[in-house]
Amino acid sequence: MKAWLIMKKDFEEFKQNKMIISSLAVFPLLLAVIVPIATLLPLSYAIEEEEKKIIYEEDIAYPSTNETIIGEISGMVENKTIRSGKVSSAIVKGSIIEKDVKVENSILISCVVNGSVENSTLVNSIINTKRVLNVNIVDSKFVRSSPGLEELNFAFDISFSMVLIFFILIPMIIPTLVASYSIVGEKNNRSLEPLLATPISGRELLLGKIFAIFVPSLFVTYASFGLFVVIVAAVFPQILYRIFTAEWLIALGLIVPLASLMSIETNVFISTRYSDVRVAQQMGGLGTLPVFLLFVPLLSGIVQVALFLGVFAFAVALVDVGIFVITDKLFDRESILLRWK
Amino acid sequence: MLVYIGTMIEVLQLTRRFGDKIAIDNLTMKINDGEIFGLLGPNGAGKTTTLRILAALISPTSGGAVIDGFSVNNKDNLNEIRKRLGLLPEVPGLYETLSAYRNIEFYGELYDVPKEEREKRIEELLKALEIWEERSKPVATFSKGMKQKIAIARALVHEPSVLLLDEPMSGLDPSARKTVKDFIRNLKKKGRTIFLNTHNLDDAQQLCDRVAVINTRLIALDTPENLGKGLWKPKLAITLAKIEDVDKARAVLSGYGELEQMGKRIEVSIKNAEEDNPKILQKLISSSIEVVYAEEVKHTLEESYLELLRREGARI
Numbered sequence: 001m002k003a004w005l006i007m008k009k010d011f012e013e014f015k016q017n018k019m020i021i022s023s024l025a026v027f028p029l030l031l032a033v034i035v036p037i038a039t040l041l042p043l044s045y046a047i048e049e050e051e052k053k054i055i056y057e058e059d060i061a062y063p064s065t066n067e068t069i070i071g072e073i074s075g076m077v078e079n080k081t082i083r084s085g086k087v088s089s090a091i092v093k094g095s096i097i098e099k100d101v102k103v104e105n106s107i108l109i110s111c112v113v114n115g116s117v118e119n120s121t122l123v124n125s126i127i128n129t130k131r132v133l134n135v136n137i138v139d140s141k142f143v144r145s146s147p148g149l150e151e152l153n154f155a156f157d158i159s160f161s162m163v164l165i166f167f168i169l170i171p172m173i174i175p176t177l178v179a180s181y182s183i184v185g186e187k188n189n190r191s192l193e194p195l196l197a198t199p200i201s202g203r204e205l206l207l208g209k210i211f212a213i214f215v216p217s218l219f220v221t222y223a224s225f226g227l228f229v230v231i232v233a234a235v236f237p238q239i240l241y242r243i244f245t246a247e248w249l250i251a252l253g254l255i256v257p258l259a260s261l262m263s264i265e266t267n268v269f270i271s272t273r274y275s276d277v278r279v280a281q282q283m284g285g286l287g288t289l290p291v292f293l294l295f296v297p298l299l300s301g302i303v304q305v306a307l308f309l310g311v312f313a314f315a316v317a318l319v320d321v322g323i324f325v326i327t328d329k330l331f332d333r334e335s336i337l338l339r340w341k
Numbered sequence: 342m343l344v345y346i347g348t349m350i351e352v353l354q355l356t357r358r359f360g361d362k363i364a365i366d367n368l369t370m371k372i373n374d375g376e377i378f379g380l381l382g383p384n385g386a387g388k389t390t391t392l393r394i395l396a397a398l399i400s401p402t403s404g405g406a407v408i409d410g411f412s413v414n415n416k417d418n419l420n421e422i423r424k425r426l427g428l429l430p431e432v433p434g435l436y437e438t439l440s441a442y443r444n445i446e447f448y449g450e451l452y453d454v455p456k457e458e459r460e461k462r463i464e465e466l467l468k469a470l471e472i473w474e475e476r477s478k479p480v481a482t483f484s485k486g487m488k489q490k491i492a493i494a495r496a497l498v499h500e501p502s503v504l505l506l507d508e509p510m511s512g513l514d515p516s517a518r519k520t521v522k523d524f525i526r527n528l529k530k531k532g533r534t535i536f537l538n539t540h541n542l543d544d545a546q547q548l549c550d551r552v553a554v555i556n557t558r559l560i561a562l563d564t565p566e567n568l569g570k571g572l573w574k575p576k577l578a579i580t581l582a583k584i585e586d587v588d589k590a591r592a593v594l595s596g597y598g599e600l601e602q603m604g605k606r607i608e609v610s611i612k613n614a615e616e617d618n619p620k621i622l623q624k625l626i627s628s629s630i631e632v633v634y635a636e637e638v639k640h641t642l643e644e645s646y647l648e649l650l651r652r653e654g655a656r657i
Contacts, residue, residue: 002451005447005450005451009436009439009447012438012439013436013438013439014440016439017480116403187432189436189437190430190432190433190434191434191435192399193427193430193431194429194434194448194495194496195434195493196398197396197398197426197428197430198421198423198448198451198452199420199423199424199451199452200451284618319554333399334398334399337393337398338359338401
């Protein structure tokens with residue numbers, strides 16, 4: 001297969017040109033270090049701080065109550081278990097507020113709060129509910145969870161998904177310049193004419209050019225991912241398990257190579273259509289934008305669903321085949337040579 | 342497969358248009374197996390377009406060409422044609438960061454030349470072109486002449502039966518020029534057919550068995566010596582021993598029309614060399630005019646070429 005020969009030759013040219021290698025490798029490797037440290041580390045620290053505020057159910061010292069109340073309560077209440085109903089404009093001390101109780105405009109001191117609370121102040125209480133709105137919390141503890149922790153965990157999940165998106169985008173962005181140079185570069189060096197005079201088919205030439213860029217891009221992506229895993233293992237070992245999930249494996253094993261191929265194919269196609277290197281590179285950048293649009297669903301958070309990722313990978317594979325078929329069909333020795341200025 | 346015994350390339354009513362512009366107009370010519378054929382013409386005459394059509398890089402608008410029995414008009418033939426051709430384009434188009442050896446080896450691989458044979462051929466070619474010692478250096482460090490030699494070796498690595506050379510001596514210094522010319526002559530000895538596009542008429546005269554002058558269409562096709570036949574009246578050039586004898590000679594040869602004189606050299610118009618030359622010399626000697634040297638006036642290829650184009654009204 002002559003595509004292999006083209007690929008081998010291009011590799012050798014890359015090897016001789018240290019700038020190509022460094023431009024491909026340095027940026028993703030650097031980001032593999034910077035991204036987790038800049039995004040996950042502060043969040044992880046904040047979560048840790050938030051978790052310190054949490055106590056566990058078995059450690060709760062329930063206040064001793066002498067009466068169970070059901071219904072609407074206001075005024076001063078002390079040492080009661082309020083089972084259902086509403087607490088409004090009340091001062092409640094040393095009591096247990098059960099799940100079905102709604103507290104409004106009240107002050108709760110040394111209570112255990114399981115129900116919803118609005119427009120109130122909680123002092124020295126134990127909070128075991130997520131339904132708090134406009135509440136002033138003083139010297140209190142949360143059981144298992146806290147509203148702050150929920151938000152932080154959500155932010156951490158989003159950041160973690162963004163890291164995955166980052167690993168999908170690396171092999172799409174990094175090779176664009178080299179890919180858009182691939183054919184127009186041969187034209188520019190005047191090496192395309194003797195090359196096209198050999199018995200190589202357009203398809204072999206295109207495949208060789210595409211894979212010559214695809215392989216190093218993928219290598220660099222996986223190398224930067226490896227570095228990311230090492231950093232995660234060292235700094236956040238507790239979240240290492242999150243990387244080795246079906247979603248991440250589908251994304252890294254299927255979507256990363258397919259997305260990279262899509263970007264490279266688009267740029268190689270553009271490279272066959274222009275005779276000026278600068279125009280090809282500029283158009284290559286623009287041409288990749290619609291490709292990125294395909295990844296909007298991933299950015300919207302559906303990234304968590306393995307099935308979606310599988311279907312998405314299949315769709316990207318179909319687009320890859322489509323782009324290659326079009327590029328191959330439109331690749332014509334004559335028009336390429338005659339577009340030479 | 343058609344077999345043209347003795348003809349390696351046949352160009353038949355070949356026409357190529359680029360929009361309204363005619364690049365080649367109804368060109369017909371045959372290139373024999375094993376000959377060095379030169380295609381001459383001014384810039385824009387269609388030389389490179391002809392070469393690209395023969396190299397199966399672009400297609401004709403009408404007419405066609407048959408190379409070693411394969412027509413360029415049949416798309417299924419194009420790879421067969423490419424296997425039989427070696428192309429040296431006007432610009433070498435080498436991979437500058439790769440070594441000389443690797444540049445040639447890459448093409449050997451593309452032409453499926455087996456490894457051992459490939460290595461042997463590359464060595465032979467680089468030694469013959471006197472660049473074997475430099476084989477491992479990147480091409481970017483080479484002079485233009487050395488690059489041209491590498492490009493020639495690259496075109497030959499698969500031992501093509503036809504070699505298409507576009508300005509092969511362009512940019513070469515006299516020594517490299519001689520090496521390349523000797524190399525081309527050796528290729529001819531080995532039976533290769535060589536199709537040469539050139540502006541350099543001295544090279545064409547020295548190398549080519551036949552030349553064609555084109556200016557989009559064919560103007561003339563013959564051997565370099567005979568290309569000017571019929572363009573000029575035959576003349577005999579005589580160098581006299583003494584300049585004082587020039588007037589005497591003019592009187593003696595008055596029957597041959599007006600003499601042209603440059604110092605001691607006179608030129609006399611003749612009709613038939615075999616009859617007229619001995620008579621003229623006899624007349625001079627019998628009139629006690631001492632003759633140092635006599636020869637028929639010959640015109641160089643350059644003179645013939647320029648005259649042909651002048652008559653064609655071409656911008657030279």
